[in-house]
Amino acid sequence: MKTVCLDPGHGGSDPGACGPTLRESDQTLDVCLRAREILTPYCNVIMTRTDDEYVGLTARAEFSNRNDADVFISYHFNSADSDSANGFEIFTTPPENNSDKLAAKIWSAHRKQLPAQWDRGLKQANFTVIAKAACPAVLVEGEFIHTPAGEAFITQNKQAMAHAVADGVLAYLGLDTAPVLTLEQRVARLEEHLDL
Ligand SMILES: [Zn+2]
Numbered sequence: 519m520k521t522v523c524l525d526p527g528h529g530g531s532d533p534g535a536c537g538p539t540l541r542e543s544d545q546t547l548d549v550c551l552r553a554r555e556i557l558t559p560y561c562n563v564i565m566t567r568t569d570d571e572y573v574g575l576t577a578r579a580e581f582s583n584r585n586d587a588d589v590f591i592s593y594h595f596n597s598a599d600s601d602s603a604n605g606f607e608i609f610t611t612p613p614e615n616n617s618d619k620l621a622a623k624i625w626s627a628h629r630k631q632l633p634a635q636w637d638r639g640l641k642q643a644n645f646t647v648i649a650k651a652a653c654p655a656v657l658v659e660g661e662f663i664h665t666p667a668g669e670a671f672i673t674q675n676k677q678a679m680a681h682a683v684a685d686g687v688l689a690y691l692g693l694d695t696a697p698v699l700t701l702e703q704r705v706a707r708l709e710e711h712l713d714l
Contacts (some may be wrong), residue, residue, distance in 0.1 A: 520561040520691050523587035524683075525647065526550040526685030527594035530572030535597030537663040543570065545672055546593045549660065553591075560693045579650030582674035589620055589687055592647050595663040595672060604668060605636030610658040612642045616654040624656060624686030631678040631685070635671070637660070654690070658683065 526546040528534030534542030547570070554563045565583050566578040573581075582590045596603070608625050610617040621640050629637065638659075648655035660679045662668040672679075688694040699707070 520588045520693065521585060522557055522653075522687055523566065523582040523585065523590045523653075523689075523696040524550040524553055524559050524563060525566040525578050525582070525590060527592055529567050529570055532572055535565040535595055535663050536697055537669040538666055540663055540669050540672065542595045542597075545595055545660075545663065545676070549574055549593050549679050549683070552594075552677055553683040556684035558682060559699070560667050560688055561691065563582045575646040576650055578647050579652075579655075583650075587651075587653050589647065589690065590651040590653055591624070591683055591687065592645075592655070592657040593683070594657060594659050594664075595668075596659040598662060601665050603662050604665075604671075604684065605638040606632075606661055607613050607638035607659045608642055609641050609643050609645060609648065609659070610655070611644050611649045617648070617656055620654040620686070620690045621656045623690040624658065624683060627685035627689065628658075628679070628682035631682045632675055635675075 528543035528546060532543065534546070536542065547567070550565060552566070554565060557563045564587065566581050567573050606628060608621045610621050625640055645657050648657050661672050663672060685694065
């Protein structure tokens with residue numbers, strides 16, 4: 519079974535970027551918990567944090583490496599001086615490798631989920647958290663959080679953002695065509711197993 523490591527950016531003493539009412543750390547955790555929910559029937563999902571706690575950048579990558587993750591997704595929301603800054607973007611570290619293939623899958627899933635959102639594209643940067651991950655690793659900036667409009671967009675579209683991560687990961691891992699049992703089928707199986 520494939521292992522997916524979800525990394526909700528920031529947490530604890532580090533709230534990340536703050537909007538008028540929202541903190542980046544809370545929103546990244548929310549999106550990752552939603553993505554975990556969607557991914558759980560298909561793969562083993564681990565998270566660098568599941569609470570509002572501080573985890574260092576290197577510790578996040580080491581957690582992923584220690585658990586032999588197949589993909590690593592760090593989720594963030596952006597901030598800028600300009601109030602007009604908006605849109606999503608996805609980062610990998612140079613040089614080009616399988617991380618770029620993973621990024622492309624998440625990018626196209628995100629475009630499909632949120633076609634009206636401004637697309638800032640695929641970019642490269644030496645972010646520590648993805649640079650130190652041993653497996654294909656990307657960092658998603660889901661939207662800018664520093665404006666009321668950005669906050670509203672995030673609040674309304676967290677489920678779509680989570681789906682974009684999940685769909686992109688499944689496409690990259692080749693699991694998107696595997697049959698998935700419905701909840702009813704899973705319950706029936708369990709009942710049969712328990713002889714109910
Ligand atoms: Zn961040």
